[in-house]
Amino acid sequence: MFLGSIAGIERVIQNDVRPPYLSLITGPPGSMKTGFCMTVLSNHLTRTGEFGLYCTVEESVDSLLRSCESFGLNLPHNLQITDFTELRRENENMDYLKFTRRMIEHFKQQHGHRFTCFVLDSLGAIYSLTTVDEQMRKKMFGFFDFLRAQNLNVFIITERNVGTHAELGGNEGFLADAIISLGLDRRNGTIVRTLQLEKMRHVRHSMEKQAIEVGPQGPVILGPLFD
Secondary structure (H helix, E strand, O other): OOOOOOEOHHHOEOOOOOOOEEEEEEEOOOOOHHHHHHHHHHHHHHHHOOEEEEEEOOOOHHHHHHHHHHHOOOOOOOEEEEEOHHHHHHOOOOOHHHHHHHHHHHHHHHHHHHEEEEEEEOHHHHHHOOOOOHHHHHHHHHHHHHHHHOOOEEEEEEEOOOOOOOOOOOOHHHHOOEEEEEEEEEEOOEEEEEEEEEEEOOOOEOOOOEEEEEEOOEEEEEEEOOO
């Protein structure tokens, strides 16, 4: 999934993940969470011919496509992008997790084992539209179990400010197989984008903070960022 899908990733991991595998992609605004997910997803689907689903809760499809264009990404035809923004306007009390389950089940019926990749952008947007209580935490636990049962490579994007935990309203950090932290470091008057693996089950990996930049075809991992 990761190897061969993002330039320089071999600097960070020695072996790859296999589904079911659930990764949290965390970081502050501007740290390229969407660009990272789209790059990995697009390159993987182009290479394998599998099917992937990208669900955006707060950003329109047009905005997402413009972002991908700025990264130099050519999105494959076997990637479906679904926009929840209109549904959100029409139904303020919508159960997003239930709706997402049904959508995943629909595409599983349609594409079968070809459907291997799913992105939710973002968990924070769902929490901002929902009362985060014990019932919601139980629903999220069940939702994570559901995603694993579908045998998918899953990316869940979460907003996170510097120095805070990956968990937004529950135990997502404990439930996830991987936590990939994207960040912004201020150095010598410039801002450097970074990537750091805080957790990655079943994979031999570096935990050093890596410098990344936007290359002609998306994010590129340059190597360790030293103080």
